[in-house]
Amino acid sequence: MVFTTYEFLILLVVAAVLYYTLPRSFQWKLLLAASAVFYAYSGLDNLIYLAVTIISVYLATRRMDDLLAEQARGLAADIPGENAKAYRAAIKRRRRRLMVLCLVLNLGILVVIKYTAFAVQGADAVFHVLAKPEDLGFFRFALPLGLSFYTFQSVSYVIDSYRAKKAGYVERNPFKLALFISFFPQMVQGPISRFGDLKQTLFERHAADADAISAGALRVFFGFFKKLVIADRLMPVIRALTAPGDEFAGAYVLLTALVYAVTLYCDFTGGIDVTIGTARIFGVKLAENFDRPFYSKSVAEYWRRWHITMGTWFRDYIFYPLSASKPMIRLIKPARRLLGDHIGKRLPVYIATMVTWFATGLWHGAAWNFIVWGVLNGAVILISQELTPLYGKFRSKLRLGDGKVYGAFEIFRTFWLMSLIRVFDVYADVPRTLRMFGTIFTDFGAGKLIANGIAPLGLSLADIVLAAVSLAAMIIAGAVSRSKPGSFNSVTFRVSLCAVLALAVIVFGKYGLGYDARQFIYNQF
Amino acid sequence: MDKLLVILRNLDAEADFENCVTLIDGGILDSFDIISIIAAIDEEFGITVPAEEIIPENFNSAKALYEMIQRLDEE
Numbered sequence: 163m164v165f166t167t168y169e170f171l172i173l174l175v176v177a178a179v180l181y182y183t184l185p186r187s188f189q190w191k192l193l194l195a196a197s198a199v200f201y202a203y204s205g206l207d208n209l210i211y212l213a214v215t216i217i218s219v220y221l222a223t224r225r226m227d228d229l230l231a232e233q234a235r236g237l238a239a240d241i242p243g244e245n246a247k248a249y250r251a252a253i254k255r256r257r258r259r260l261m262v263l264c265l266v267l268n269l270g271i272l273v274v275i276k277y278t279a280f281a282v283q284g285a286d287a288v289f290h291v292l293a294k295p296e297d298l299g300f301f302r303f304a305l306p307l308g309l310s311f312y313t314f315q316s317v318s319y320v321i322d323s324y325r326a327k328k329a330g331y332v333e334r335n336p337f338k339l340a341l342f343i344s345f346f347p348q349m350v351q352g353p354i355s356r357f358g359d360l361k362q363t364l365f366e367r368h369a370a371d372a373d374a375i376s377a378g379a380l381r382v383f384f385g386f387f388k389k390l391v392i393a394d395r396l397m398p399v400i401r402a403l404t405a406p407g408d409e410f411a412g413a414y415v416l417l418t419a420l421v422y423a424v425t426l427y428c429d430f431t432g433g434i435d436v437t438i439g440t441a442r443i444f445g446v447k448l449a450e451n452f453d454r455p456f457y458s459k460s461v462a463e464y465w466r467r468w469h470i471t472m473g474t475w476f477r478d479y480i481f482y483p484l485s486a487s488k489p490m491i492r493l494i495k496p497a498r499r500l501l502g503d504h505i506g507k508r509l510p511v512y513i514a515t516m517v518t519w520f521a522t523g524l525w526h527g528a529a530w531n532f533i534v535w536g537v538l539n540g541a542v543i544l545i546s547q548e549l550t551p552l553y554g555k556f557r558s559k560l561r562l563g564d565g566k567v568y569g570a571f572e573i574f575r576t577f578w579l580m581s582l583i584r585v586f587d588v589y590a591d592v593p594r595t596l597r598m599f600g601t602i603f604t605d606f607g608a609g610k611l612i613a614n615g616i617a618p619l620g621l622s623l624a625d626i627v628l629a630a631v632s633l634a635a636m637i638i639a640g641a642v643s644r645s646k647p648g649s650f651n652s653v654t655f656r657v658s659l660c661a662v663l664a665l666a667v668i669v670f671g672k673y674g675l676g677y678d679a680r681q682f683i684y685n686q687f
Numbered sequence: 688m689d690k691l692l693v694i695l696r697n698l699d700a701e702a703d704f705e706n707c708v709t710l711i712d713g714g715i716l717d718s719f720d721i722i723s724i725i726a727a728i729d730e731e732f733g734i735t736v737p738a739e740e741i742i743p744e745n746f747n748s749a750k751a752l753y754e755m756i757q758r759l760d761e762e
Contacts, residue, residue: 250762325739483738485718486725491735494726507726511719547719 163203165350165436166390173199173346174382178375178443186367193341193364193444200346201307208306211275215268216343219316220336222264223323226257227332234329261324265317272313275303280528308349310525314475316343319357321479333357338365347440351433353451353471360448368445376656381439383663384639388432390671392632395625396425397672402620404589410618411601413611419581422588424633427456430469454640459572461542464580472525476518485514516540526587531595535586542579628670688753694727695749704749711743721746734759 163170177196181189202209233253237246279301286292319342323332333339342357342364343349368374403410403418410418434451441448455468465473484490490510498506505512516537523536557568582599589595616626642649650656695704698720702710710716716724724746725736734756745755 478738481718482721482741485722486736486738486741488729488735491722491726491729495730507723508719510726511722547717 163200163346165433166386169203170200174440174443181368181444182370186369189367189444190338190341190365193345193446194337197341197344197346197349201344201349204307205304207304211271211306211309212312212344214271215312215316216336216340218264218267219320219343220339222260223320223332223339224334226260226323227326227329227334229253229257229260230326231329257324261320264320268313268316268320272309275305275309277524277528278303308351311352311354312343312349314354314472314525318354318475318479319343322357331358333361341365345441345446347437348448351430351437352469353434353437353449354475355449355471360446363445363447371445372653373651374445375443376653376660377650378439378442378444379660380650380656380663381435381442383439383660383667385432385435385437385439386667386671387632387663388428388435388636390432390667392629392636393425393429393432394672395621395629395632395670396421396428398620400425400588402618408594408598408601411598412605412607413602414607414618415585415598415602417611418588419578419585422584423456423577423581426584426587428633428636456577457573458576459569460546460576461539461579462546464576465539465543472522476522480521481514481518484517485510490514512544515544519543529590530592531586531590534592534595535583538583538586542583632666632670688749690731691728691749691753691756694724694731695752697727698723708748708750710748711746716746724752728756732756732760 163173173196177192181192184192198209201212230253233250236249236253279298282291282301283298286295286298292298326332333342342355342360345355345360345364348355399421400418403414403421431452438448438450449471451470453467453470455464458464458467490513493509494507496506497509500506501509519536519540520533521536522539523533526532526536585599586592586595589598616623619626621629650659692704695702699715702715704710707713707715721741725741728734728736736755736759740755740759745751
């Protein structure tokens with residue numbers, strides 16, 4: 163089911179009414195039922211994959227928890243000194259085997275479904291394994307809804323269960339675990355929640371609270387506004403400017419990067435607003451996934467403020483385990499001898515950063531453009547880190563200090579750096595991206611851009627004005643809520659705003675509710 | 688504790704490691720520093736710091752770091 167459909171709104175309203183009218187002991191069960199309906203709507207076949215994940219994660223983590231309890235009983239039975247260490251190590255090995263088995267199964271499903279065609283295509287390019295190119299279709303599997311997101315959420319739960327020091331971390335009710343993995347507002351594009359953060363708010367009983375419900379509803383309508391009035395209105399511009407033929411080169415590439423930055427932001431944050439708002443209507447507080455990323459002063463900071471839960475997932479489950487692993491730590495000594503003190507001690511971080519960003523790119527999609535995009539992000543972060551002392555010198559030499567002007571320059575630099583890296587996502591073809599990027603330097607053609615006016619954009623002047631006004635409204639609303647936090651607290655005001663936003667979506671929404679041919683960009687990851 | 692303070696001062700001679708309790712939250716230590724500290728702990732104390740211990744609570748102050756080292760040593 164897609165958020166921008168009448169079916170989703172009906173599900174939301176019916177579930178919310180039942181949620182607050184049925185006895186509160188039924189609340190989490192109702193959310194599980196709503197999640198099943200939401201998911202089944204995208205195809206019953208997909209439920210099989212989800213069921214395999216839930217059952218395997220449940221069995222593995224429950225056994226891991228049992229082993230921890232067994233260990234506590236064993237140690238209480240007074241196993242002396244060295245034996246206790248060996249006993250703990252034996253239990254740890256058994257728990258690690260369970261974790262590895264469960265991760266291999268679930269990541270295996272993700273890898274096979276998402277990457278088989280990409281791997282076969284790569285193998286074919288080198289070894290010509292396919293009799294004819296059409297045979298590749300056999301290896302393309304339909305991607306179950308939210309597979310990448312719920313698999314990552316499950317992986318974090320399995321690893322955290324393994325890392326638990328005492329028995330009791332694991333959820334022993336399989337249906338509650340099923341709800342954690344499949345909670346419908348968040349399963350298609352995150353945020354990727356941790357069990358420790360979500361369990362209380364998800365399973366506790368909630369009284370109908372006008373404040374939470376109105377705040378949630380306002381966030382949902384604001385999300386629809388961002389998605390349907392702004393993002394979907396601007397999407398045709400991206401399609402027009404990236405149409406085959408490389409007609410729109412030079413300055414148009416910069417324009418494409420700019421429009422795509424705004425479109426992706428409104429699309430993704432709009433979807434997350436609907437997610438967080440929907441959860442809030444049920445009294446469930448989800449983690450925020452954005453913190454004004456376009457105000458970041460470095461690429462590393464940008465990634466701490468954009469898709470936050472994905473960044474922390476990669477940091478906690480790939481970057482640190484890899485960079486702090488024994489082989490990496492042991493690598494430092496010889497690396498210092500060979501490469502010098504400065505680079506030697508940083509080598510684990512260099513390697514872990516590049517591996518993490520390679521994985522991040524691959525996670526976004528089975529295509530070279532995503533891999534190049536990921537590796538570029540990693541490289542820029544490392545280069546920026548190394549250039550930091552140079553920036554400091556440059557700043558003191560020009561006597562720029564920490565003033566607002568230099569801060570604005572840093573924000574401008576980061577925005578454009580990220581927008582240009584994102585161009586790999588727009589053209590979705592590495593050689594073409596490089597070719598188009600090159601035209602910025604070889605054939606800028608600012609005059610052509612001005613002379614053509616708005617004709618190539620595929621939008622009317624009214625559409626452009628509407629998009630600009632809507633963007634301004636979005637920015638002002640954000641600024642007001644930050645500078646005067648209580649501005650949107652009145653329930654009556656929120657309800658009125660919901661009505662205004664709903665009307666705006668109905669009248670100005672590019673396709674209107676019910677149009678489900680285009681999904682949210684992040685659904686495809 | 689003295690050995691740990693020497694490790695920390697090697698990273699940044701100017702930071703007040705004895706009193707600061709926001710080494711991570713205040714942005715004084717970054718991922719490069721964290722990995723350097725873990726490598727130095729491995730070398731000086733013979734203790735491996737597992738990834739699950741890399742949380743702000745364990746790295747925000749010298750005291751928290753020292754307590755983590757002692758705990759890992761006992762385990």
